[in-house]
Amino acid sequence: MARRLINCVVNGDETDFLCEDGDSLLDSLRNEVGLTGVKEGCGTGDCGACSVLLNGRVTCSCLVFSPEADGATITTVEGLADGDHLHPLQECFLEGAALQCGICTPGFLVAAKALLDANPNPTESEVRYGLAGNLCRCTGYDKIVRAVLEAAAQMREANV
């Protein structure tokens, strides 16, 4: 079957890629666009490692058919930093040792960005429930939750 051409905006850039209709957005982003920061942990929407913002909303890219991305705006972990200026979440994950192996980190950062975009002042419980779709097996989540709360505080302060 002929492959389909998809036009979208990825991390701010006009991007196009070819896909088969049954491909997942995860596979297309990794293999066609070259954004391997988007990780596959399960392929069934249970781990969140493949989280991206699709038109501003956090989504498991493994649960999106690539043709659905036509005309969409997509943000991946590669698009969080502003040039060489890291996003506060990235800074806080580094400072707070909120990663060990790092495979889940891209998904957590994207999901946490969506969480803070919607709720700039979350409680610990809101962070824990908001990030329940992202599995981490290394950290026990403690330092991740602290890093997100710290980033939220810094971002609120910056916006005052």
Added chain:
Amino acid sequence: MTIADDPATTLPGYKWVGTRPIRPDGFDKVTGRARFGADLTLAGMLEGAVLRSPHAHARIVSIDTTKALALPGVKAIVTGADFPEPAGNPTDQDMCRNAMAREKVLYEGHVVAAVAATSKRIARKALDAIEVQYEVLPHVMTVDEAMAPGAVLLHDGMITKGMDPAPTEPSNVASRVVYQRGELDKGFADADVIVERTFTTKPVHQGYIEPHAAVADTTPDGRSTVWCSSQGHFAMRAYSAKVLGWDPSRLKVIPAEIGGGFGGKTTIYLEPLAVRLSQKAGRPVRMVMDRDEVFMATGPASASKVTIKMGANKAGEITAAELWMAYEAGAYPGSAIGAGSMTALAPYNIPHFIIEGFDVVVNKPRVYSYRAPGAPQSAFAVESVVDELAHKLGIDPIDFRLQNAVEEGMQAPYGPKYQKIGFKETLEAIKHHPHYSAPLGPNQGRGVAAGFWFNAGMNSSAVVHINEDGNATVVTGSPDIGGSRASMALMAAEELGIDYNRVRPVVADTEQVGFNDVTGGSRVTLATGAAVVDACRKVIADLRARAAKTWDVPVEQVEWVDGQAQHVDGSQPPLSLAAIAKGWARTGGPISAAATLNARGVGAGFSTQLVDVEVDPETGHTSVVRYTTAQDAGRAIHPSYVEGQLQGGVVQGIGWALNEEYIYNADGKMDNPSFLDYRIPVASDLPMIDAVIVEVPNPGHPYGVRGVGEVGIVPPLAAVANAVAAATHRRFTDLPLSPPRVLDGILNGTEES
């Protein structure tokens, strides 16, 4: 070469050790740059896929790949016929058969064939087109079934090792181990209270988020380069070579970043298949497991059955213990029954005991290491019974443990005498933590448990290069699974006396650094760290010699202080590392040094943990509401990553205690090979994990380091079960403590005071 015999533990303070700088690999990991196993793409690369047994136990009658090979885009297929007859010792031969089945398949998911094609989609289609005829055999799934008289045998000729006299008939029991001391009858006669119970646990998976992945590029000269995410690329080279029948040096293994391992990535699965497929196809091949393959076909931790009888006198002394333990090995011998037996009673000084352990094969995937392998299962039994004894004696559970705790100079149950250890210090830390006296709410209970792990030393190599700008590159061969590059850089910065940010740590491939054993056994900061320290000290000796040459003085008159050479009497202006590097052409050329060692001086690890749970009395649902862990780290090089190890181990243990288990159906097939139904803890399941680092420096390491990665997972199973017992007044002996099991206990169990 041994660990430097100049313990810096006596030094008055450190500039870098014990600080919390950003890890060197962190920037790549928060920006998506870090390359993990599945992230590499090579020109012309094919995608691989694996055909796995749908049966728990079957004879392979025939495999026909004709139709599959004829599909457009299929470039190579391998089966058992493409690999040499398994050779070497029995464990090696089992590994070869586990990597690729020959006569029989022994579990659902066992590899039968592998395909390389121009796309994953085509590779999967090809799998469907491979025709395999099986003769299905009856299966055995538990130690009880496997040990029953007349049980179906997995391996026809397997005679139990460790029996005297040796049995004449084969069985599913691969081996027996025994550890004992004193006179058991006397010990139980001395007891005022005796508790006897049987405990069981289910198989649990390490649950790393990154599925196994490997890329191989085999060239016509008969060599192959493999990129893979593993806990030890030298081991991947050695094991792959065995399966392939090659000399290891024909393989070059390049470590990718590794997305979690916890012991599960210390062996090969995809690597030799990718090498052979690449060889047949003449093109690079990438293989990545799906999540269900990870669950069904890679090594979980053993299910276990432990019967324990333990006695204590009214004075609070444990007088005797008797343990019978059987661990599931999966399809091939090799459970951690040895470590499970050795660690079971290791925290306590017990005059009379016997521990008898059995390694039992069943039709499940071959188990593999999981964080302190073997110890959590036996500790679950021992620490539950210790708790119950304390309760029956009316003694505080921490005081009871303190009274019986091992200390320096006592003999461990498995033989040697303990060196400096910090078990009592962890007990005291918990006893005096505010958590221990905090009030409990309704339906809440509090549990305590302790744990021991040996920690490992083993072989490491390191090279330290001084760069022309006076910075240092630290090269090791130990994959970094939790921040060890930061620890290496911190120790090197401390030794060399330069800024942490001037040290660049690198994990090099099998051709760029000397041999290193796997990242496992909590050994990297200890052993590889010691090699780094040794190499740094060699570099410093050279730097002093360079300064002496520059000043034309004897080297004895040159000291290395704060990153610069100083003359003992101050007669020369100090020479910084950067200055010496700049002038190296005049003093003997570039500066670097290598160190290798087989680490001794390993310091054992202890952990004591405290947990509050809340149990819904109507549904049996258990929530962990507060958790504190105290662990002896010897010396925390980077405290944040030490805390991370403590917290991560605890949470894996909570998962093991509450909800994680392999569920098999009547056909011997796994019913829950997904993160949806294999339920690892999610963020909302947990409170913060308060990590208390206890530091009783290990005199065997230049900075006092003990391994910290593993022991944290040993206590939680019993700690949680003890807390649930306190909340419900029922003793639970079977894991996981899932809501149906706890509710059943509440409704139908025996209420205890």
Added chain:
Amino acid sequence: MRYFAPTTVEEAVGLLAEAPGRKVFAGATDVIPQMRAGRPEPDGLVDLKHIDRLVGVRKTATGWVIGAATPTSQLTGNAELSAEFPGLCEGAGLIGSDQVQNRSSLGGNLCNASPAADSVPAMVVNAMRAVIASGGGTRTVAVQDVPTGPGRTTLAPGEFVIEFELDSAPANTGDAYLRLIPRTEMDIAVVGAAARITLDASGTVTAAALALGAVAPTVVRVADAESALVGKAIDDDVLAAVAAAASAACNPIDDKRGTITYRRHVAGVLAKRAVTIAAERARNRASGTPSTNGGSH
């Protein structure tokens, strides 16, 4: 497999009529895992999210219309709907993680026809209706009449749900949904229970609905519990009768997520808890106090 993105109901109906192997989808949160688990790929997938009528939450003169493909995060994010039907929004909001919530829909959750679907019990107690498109126009059926068993529905080939109709709640009415899962998130319900209670000024129940999920091939209405409630003030005896009726109404299976015994017992527990929360909300809605949280466990 081909992907289609029609922009009108008629276009979608036409695409489905062209080839019998085509299926509709909204969020793909079920269809992709099912394909990955080895279910045969449909030969075409029709994406319903580009049809305006299928996406959105609209208030009408008599109640609400919810597009069948509306992401459930838009339900929980709708303050007015959440205030009037907190139980419905709880059920919808428990379908998966935030990532899934931005994709999952009431239409998908209903038509996937899992007995454990979290949104369906609350749709049933709120007497929601599904408007179904077919070749001959549209038809409207009660939500509980759509699923007939695991993976099976009364939808004819080529039919799909366009939207759901929900009548405004009478005064002094509250609803609630609770489920039991082993963790706190990311699990399939072992048991789910939705209740809707209407009270009179004296606190007597004038209308009651109770529905259970994951305890039978389809959602179960517990008529005996409803009749035990109507005409009574809610007290421990009534709640005990509700629990007993709920347990008795179950026809569960043993599976990897729970046992028959456990499901029966917990159905009773959750039924009385859901009724209690729904009744409290009914009282608070009369007095204008905000709803309390129900939800997971």
